[in-house]
Amino acid sequence: MIRFRLKELLAEKGFREDRRVTLDEVSKETGIHRTTLSKIANQRGYKTNTEILDKLCAYFDVPLEGVAEYLDEEEVKG
Template identity: 80%
Template sequence: MIRFRLKELMADKGFRESRRVTLDEVSKATGIHRTTLSKIANQRGYNTTTEILDKLCEYFEVPLEQVAQYLDQSKSEG
């Protein structure tokens, strides 16, 4: 399963800049609809496009592996 780290990235950016980063702000800066960002942040297993991942990488200035990570569910099942 792919896990998106949007909430963590927003918190990290907010901490670095000593302010609160909101989904609305990310939406306006990237052109990604706020509803899509909310689904990425809150819905397990949400499926998105490479275009959106590219925009998030650019906005947060991080490589893809910091936006999304692969979780091997077979290891967690026991």
Template identity: 60%
Template sequence: MIRFRLNEMISEKSFQEGRRITIGEVAKETGINRMTLSKMINHKGYSTVTDNLDKLCAYFQCGLDELAEYVHEDEG
């Protein structure tokens, strides 16, 4: 399963900039619907379009490997 690291990315950017960054701000700056961002954070295995990944990578100035990770699910 793919897990998005949005909470971690928001926390890291907040720390670097010395201010609180909200999901609403990320939504406004990227043009991604706030509900979509919320689902990416809270829904296990949520699927999104590559355009959203591109916008988030640009916003956080990161690569896909920093934005998302593969988590192996045990079949049991």
């Protein structure tokens, strides 16, 4: 299962910049619809495309593994 780290990235960027970073801001800066960002942040198992992953990597200035991580089924069941 792929787990997106969007909430963590928002918190980390906010901490670094000493301000609150919102999904609306990310949406405006990346062109990714806010609803899509909300689904990525909140829906377990949400599926997206490489264009969106590329935009998130660029916005947060992280490699792909900074945006998403693979968890095997045993980790998910935990």
